[in-house]
Amino acid sequence: MGGDNYRASRPQPFSSLSLLFLLFFLFNLTNSALAKGNGTRRARFMPPDNYLIDCGSSQETRLNDGRTFKSDRDATSLLQTDEDVQASVDSISANASSSIPPSSLPLFRTAKIFPQDSTYTFFIAQEGRHWVRLYFYALAHPSYNLTDAVFSVYADNIVLLHDFSVRDNTSFVFKEYLVNVSGRFSLQFKPKKNSFAFINAIEVVSAPDSLISDSATAVSPSGDFSGLSKSALQVSYRLNVGGPTITPENDALSRTWEPDSEYNMFLQGSKYVSVPPKTINYPESGATPYIAPTSVYASAVHIEDPLTLQPNVNLTWKLNVDPSYSYLVRLHFCDIVSKVLNNMYFNVYINEMVGVSALDLSSLTNALSTAYYKDFVLNESAITNGSILVQIGPAQSQSSNNIDAILNGLEVMKMSNEADSFDGLFTADGSYNGSGLATTTMKIVAAVGLAMAVTAMLLLATVFVRWQKRPEGWEKRNSFSSWLLPIHTSGPTFSSSKSSSRRASLYGSRKSKSGYSSYFASQGLGRFFTFCELQNASQNFDEKAIIGVGGFGKVYLGVLEDGTKVAIKRGNPSSEQGINEFRTEIDMLSKLRHRHLVSLIGFCDERSEMILVYEYMSNGPLRDHLYGSDLPPLSWKQRLEICIGAARGLHYLHTGAALGIIHRDVKTTNILLDENLVAKVSDFGLSKAAPTLDQTHVSTAVKGSFGYLDPEYFRRQQLTEKSDVYSFGVVLFEVLCARPVIKPSLPREQVSLAEWTLQCHRKGMLEKIIDTHIASSIDPGSLKKYVEGAEKCLEEHGVDRPGMGDVLWHLEYALQLQDAASVIEPPEDSSARLIALDNPSDIDSKGDTAALASVSDDLEVSTVGSPLFSQVENFQGR
Template sequence: MKSLLLLLIVCFSFLVFIPRQTQGIQFLVSCGSNSTSYADSRKWVGDDLSSNNNFTLSDLGIAAFNSTSVEDTGYTGFGPLYKSARFFSTSTSYNFTVDPGNYCVRLHFYPFQFGNYNSNDSAFDVSANDMKLITKFNISDEISWKAEKTNSNITSVVKEYYINIDLNGLQIKFVPNLNSFAFINAIEVLPTPDNLFNTNITKVGSNGLTTITDRAMETMYRLNIGGPKLKSTSDQFLYRNWDSDENFMFSVNAATMVHNTSEISYVTLNYSSVAPLLVYETARVMGNTDVVEKRFNVSWRFFVDPNFDYLIRLHFCELIYDKPNQRFFKIYINNKTAAENYDVYERAGGMNKAYFEDYFDILPQQTDTLWLQLGPDSLMSGPGTDALLNGLEIFKLSKNGNLAHVLDWTSLNGNIHPHGSAKKRLLIEEICFAIACVLALILISGGYCWYIRGKKKSKMAEDAPPGWHPLALHEAMKSTSNARPSNQVVKKYVSTPSINNRTGRKFTLSEIKAATKNFDELAVIGTGGFGKVYRGEIDGGSNIVAVKRADPLCGQGLKEFETEIEMLSKLRHRHLVSLIGYCEEKGEMILVYEFMANGTLRSHLYGSPPPADVLTYKQRVEVCVGAARGLHYLHTGSEVGIIHRDVKTTNILLDEEFVAKMSDFGLSRAGPTLDQTHVSTAVKGSFGYLDPEYFRRQQLTQKSDVYSFGVVLFEVLCGRPVIDPSLPKDQINLAEWALRWQRQRSIEKIVDPRLKGDYSLESLKKFAEIAEKCLMDEGKNRPSMGEVLWQLEYVLQLHDAYIRERESFRSTGELPFGDVPHSLSHIREDE
């Protein structure tokens, strides 16, 4: 009896908590058919039988039948539906009798020829009640666009929408464009659970919420992350298809697939209609969690419609860790932080618990790409600093009663319809091909003339190594096609005057060889991506210089040397290394700089062999102030500013007085103009110093230099390399390790022990605060180099005040102001 009672209670509880479906029947319509059929394990009713099925058709149009074989590569199981369609040459609507509530509407399109009608030539609009769903729709263009953007073979299109209906009826209306027609193969109208979408969702980039009440949605993407494609029959609630995510990953090798066959359950039964459990059984995690650099994310890229709002739904289920605080990661959407310190186990309340998170974001007018990126939150401690994701859905939200968008690349002009006939498109392709042929002939003729002309000049490069051209020849070739500003000089060779506008002396190769004793290996003082740097003596030994000789086998070359000459010819500052001259003779590319007697900053922090004299705290701060002044001048000394792009301790050189000077401008770029926010460019920089935002977005700003300088500040403070694989896992990356201590306000525990407390706590803490601000994830939250410079000068003032107070205290035993300041409270007895 007790067992029976318990069974009744369990059954009652299930009935109470099962998600409530909107009242009403579902409609599965096979258009253009006069019979029932079975597809996708469901029964579909022909629209010729509509009098018995609670829907009507305002105009019968033309019932079309497909006599060819159906290739349903997109959604296996719908083949029988694509054997028929209904064509309309006038506005026509399907009218469904439904109760008010939430509904999922799917429209199926499969192109085929019927008589004089070819669905590839169609162009039409579709609306649902007052909601515009599709405009100027052409099935051929749609398939081509989807195949190109998803890198997959597609033969059909299924449009899926979620609509709230507040009237007793749903009208799906097809309106052919001028001189065209509309068609449809199948229609689904399914009631959906009331709780399928939350009313309020998290807005990306802020902690606020936004409401999406009564906004219609179009499904853009639905992916089973880390798992295979799931057929609609796997989703018993709404018969949704889940695609594989491989074609959308920026780098498939960045993540590995995991699978858990353990019993998975929903966090609450209310989630049971959100996604099938099969979605939560697979996931992707970061490919190699033991890599040295922990700032590379798992990324997915999606092409979407610009100028719309989007709901991004992420599905999670922890499959590996059986307790909280084991896996932390960050979520980025459109290069903005959506969530930090994300712990799937903690949010779900256990392992193998399925749930989802919704995020809201706005795409501006010119943006047609949506990025999702997951990366480690290495500032949190835990054995798993990698990311995990099980499923993903992206929904476009209606805007002013509209979900429609015209594919930009198909719009020809305002007078010709963007979805003209296949013959028109073929004619356009033929015209383009003819133009291309003419251009090719012109280019070939021009190339031949250039070849004849070039042979006359071949002697000037005969001494150059294979594949290696003198810088002057490189410039001369560039000058034929690129106009340059008046302050940049185009170098000519032999037949033109020498370079007069560039600052610096033009050395002969014999002078360089004499200065370096024929490039004696004993004179080498450094190496880099460009080649070797030699100590040299010029002007009879009265002047010592540094000679940088390009090596064609190294990573840098013509472009970097050209950039360096251009930059240093225009820039002069006490905290920038001065260019004395250059040599470009017999294939050599050599730059001559002022000699920096004390070498690189790095060599004085942890060089090998160890430096004889350890830099004091004050010297380190002064060096940072000098480097900051140099960078500030770069950023502000010209109209658009210069971005160094390779700020690191090996590029900060010290003269005989330990004055810091920035060097190596081979990767430098002109900054954005007044009407730009960034410079789009390939990612370049040095391991450990690279701005993560720059890496994610490939958009360079002056704040990228600020980030790298923040790493330098911690490097100076801690006296250790930015990347040290010999250390424990959580200490390998200096920036991450130092940030953890700084955010705990305990930075003094990891300061270089050789400093022996020769600093004030106030000065130290202010120094670390500056570094922390420089390393903010988003560039907009970082200070400018001018602000960094001002703050570092204040750090120096705090230290000088501390030294004066300390010396006064030691000599007299009395303080200038009567009380022991906090800055002196840690002076040790043995000092």
């Protein structure tokens, strides 16, 4: 059936008694291995179909993992072709083999070349999912340059590869699929016209039925997903999180697991841990060695030293993918760090959307060191920047104060699309299948293209007329002439394939080294600066021009050609804050204009750069005027006026903007002061549109700055405008007390400013922690009204907090009381004025923020010179 060589390898008939004994022995042996799960050696899976072919080889090839690949010369009935040319070499040069795993090296020493359509046919004994693994390496050949080969590969009616080529002859290409097959299965190689195809090795091997279930958890929209059994899958990533490479000899299904360090975006916050694989257990139902070997569950990444990191930190893995497909994301968990049950609760996010909230592994497995896995389906519409972000972060629990989260393994599999393809929308018969949308879309594009062409001609005519009427001295004016500003449009934008590819670069890997995406400018989102303009404005980004350093990158003081001073925020390519924050900042600020919001002047996305240009705020962030610098202290009245300005800016965001905006990162480093100490709110990289009228909140991954974070938002991942109100309440007490919101060097009850001020106020001791520079000048009535408003901001539940309008009223009232008191001669004992504060009942504060009370001062963002934009601390929660 599968060639003489395959027939010869099949077992000969046994007597019924012998066969029964053999099956009983194998059953007990396999179950013993599955139950113990000890060691790194794999629990054997005996595939009913096991075609291993070393293409072009003259003899069988045995790998170190024990598998034997047969020569396709000995299985001629598998291959059907009118003509084939066999290419073989004895060895691969040392420099070429350096990138090939030693365990697979023998498979890349020979290849089969097909000048025309050729098909391998396999006879399947047991229908179901099968691995299809393809090995490609561009060997040297006297007549064929394999790097010139362009071809497609089809698995029956499934398109595995379309117009595929191997352009690099120094490394190998390995493709791995899971497809449903039955009966006769064909693998066709179809060269493009005037080209050829080749293959080095092939695997067609049965997979266990339990490997992929039919259902999973859908992330966007959230809910249950069913129908996985109907989809073919391609393995995109298979990571052994926290551990080394796992080779096929140590995996029950001959899989390779690579280390995760290349994809871990927050290594400094990650702690790698491992235990002996023999200590790992598998539950009675669920995970098995077929799902993942013990070596995967015996290593993990969890949060590095939670006592000195923010509890809202999210460990993040970033995986670049094709955004036009949906994906199955499988996460492997095993609690190998806890000492007792029910001590670790954490959240799981997929592309910043909640996958699981407050996951407690021990409640699912009823034991520690026990394997568990969970499948998620991510719809293609939820992939906006060409990557999948997998994040884990601690969740608060009433039964545990442990701040930790853990991940052991990660798999990402591409799901076949509507054309049954993994490579575009062309089907196996060569036709285009876009569910009927292609033709309609092409017609729309053609119609819009015609309309745009006519519009462009009219615009050019207008420009030409204006050019003829240009004023004298026009060439000396700013190069960005006002009459050449881009037209603002609100409708969809259709672009050429060239501009689309540039946009893909902007939203995806940004590998392009030159060129301007044109996306932001085409949307009317501000002035576009060339990279050279900003180089000149900042003296080639001179280190002496740095006025601030943050998570996004460095901030430079720049001077434009017309003498205007600007702040130039240049994105750091290695920063964890990337295109999403860049786009959000532009989208938000381009639509907002307010006296108390920092104005965005323009941007640059040329040469793969992400640069934002703001109005210059000469007095820098508010925090620098409170503590940590040698700047003169602000008076109480100045502080009130600054808080009022910031409150007006936030009130405008919540109620005055068209859709309502939640800032999500309110803190003293994001309140900037101009030359007149006018406060302006800045940094909109984390901002979110407020919930609509029929919504109560926005569900989103927790982001923000530790110490200012709304505990209700942190617990429930439900964002509202009241989250900004809580953060602003912390700011108000920071302004009053002039100390960091988190200070680990203090006794535990004093570490958190929000918790400590509430305690002191309730005990009537607030005067003891007020900034000594202003304590003697504050009017008691003004202070009472100020503290009353700040305390309401810090209510446990958002519904009990005031809106920013009410907060603003309290601040303005406090200012009026202070102004009124200033015309009256102060008493001799000014300190006695503070005793007039209300003395609420002497009770301890609630312990909800106690878990937030351990963090390092090292996380405070440093600034240089006269800081301007102090960005969010460099942690993944940002």
